[in-house]
Amino acid sequence: MATTTLLERHEPVAPRDLEAEIRRLKSDLNAVILAHFYQDSEIQDLADFIGDSLQLSQRAARADADVIVFAGVHFMAETAKILNPTRQVLLPDLKAGCSLADSCPPHLFKPFREQYADHLVINYINCSAEIKAMSDIICTSSNAEKIINQIPPEQPIIFGPDRNLGNYLMKKTGRSLRLWQGTCIVHETFSEQKLLRLKFRHPQAKVLAHPECEERVLRNADYIGSTTGLLNYVKQSSDREFIIATEPGIIHQMEKACPEKVFIPAPSEGSCACNQCPHMRLNTLEKLYLCMKNRAPEIVMDEDLRLRALRPIQRMLEMS
Numbered sequence: 621m622a623t624t625t626l627l628e629r630h631e632p633v634a635p636r637d638l639e640a641e642i643r644r645l646k647s648d649l650n651a652v653i654l655a656h657f658y659q660d661s662e663i664q665d666l667a668d669f670i671g672d673s674l675q676l677s678q679r680a681a682r683a684d685a686d687v688i689v690f691a692g693v694h695f696m697a698e699t700a701k702i703l704n705p706t707r708q709v710l711l712p713d714l715k716a717g718c719s720l721a722d723s724c725p726p727h728l729f730k731p732f733r734e735q736y737a738d739h740l741v742i743n744y745i746n747c748s749a750e751i752k753a754m755s756d757i758i759c760t761s762s763n764a765e766k767i768i769n770q771i772p773p774e775q776p777i778i779f780g781p782d783r784n785l786g787n788y789l790m791k792k793t794g795r796s797l798r799l800w801q802g803t804c805i806v807h808e809t810f811s812e813q814k815l816l817r818l819k820f821r822h823p824q825a826k827v828l829a830h831p832e833c834e835e836r837v838l839r840n841a842d843y844i845g846s847t848t849g850l851l852n853y854v855k856q857s858s859d860r861e862f863i864i865a866t867e868p869g870i871i872h873q874m875e876k877a878c879p880e881k882v883f884i885p886a887p888s889e890g891s892c893a894c895n896q897c898p899h900m901r902l903n904t905l906e907k908l909y910l911c912m913k914n915r916a917p918e919i920v921m922d923e924d925l926r927l928r929a930l931r932p933i934q935r936m937l938e939m940s
């Protein structure tokens with residue numbers, strides 16, 4: 621089982637230029653800061669590299685810095701440690717989890733997998749190291765279709781943990797997948813009724829959606845793709861207005877790349893900002909500074925588990 625250590629320091633951070641301090645610590649520690657597109661814009665702007673899960677995995681695997689500071693959620697930092705175990709991997713807030721990863725607990729997935737022992741297990745990277753260790757191949761939303769298309773048609777497949785991505789992949793590949801019924805609290809929150817009203821008010825806007833969204837949202841999308849796919853779409857499109865159905869952190873990079881275009885976050889059910897990932901947003905600039913100063917929380921992993929989780933990730937990187 622994965623173990624982690626957390627040195628909780630509660631000393632107040634004196635007012636200072638946090639960004640300058642983070643840059644100084646980065647140099648002192650010989651650290652690299654990797655940030656996911658769903659982080660706050662101020663963290664994205666400080667990162668050495670910003671990307672989606674696949675890009676961050678690839679960058680973590682070849683990082684030669686002594687310390688990898690992972691501005692993302694726990695399973696991402698864990699993946700960095702699996703891929704590059706000799707580096708110290710820091711996560712600004714150890715409580716930055718993932719509802720999708722949590723929806724697939726190992727004690728329930730194990731009997732599910734055993735029930736379909738002849739199935740190949742492909743799991744989305746948004747899962748714990750224990751679930752990765754029970755998988756044959758890991759995938760991301762960028763490469764899932766490509767990977768499934770490489771599996772012989774007669775080979776039955778379990779796909780988890782995201783059922784919306786799984787349903788989308790069944791349509792794209794024409795394959796029947798046995799799905800684990802997990803979801804992401806962010807991507808299942810978008811309201812179709814409000815989206816339709818928004819489209820009515822912005823008839824020129826293109827709707828871009830992440831495949832973790834529910835079918836009721838995907839059927840209204842002009843383009844469905846990974847976070848990087850959505851970013852590339854807006855860069856290449858001649859359209860000027862877009863409704864974005866994924867975590868709105870990505871809009872920061874869209875606005876930087878295309879300042880003349882307009883990006884509207886897709887609306888959630890209710891009146892809350894439920895489309896912001898509460899786990900990703902646990903990381904703050906101050907916590908980023910503190911984790912570098914304290915060199916904690918650190919991701920620490922049992923070596924046997926790491927090796928078992930590494931194998932399906934390596935298969936993904938080979939097949940991508």
Ligand code: SF4
Pocket residue numbers: 658693717718719720721746804805806807867897898899900
């Ligand atoms: S947006 Fe969803 S899948 Fe991504 S980290 Fe947050 S809860 Fe997990």
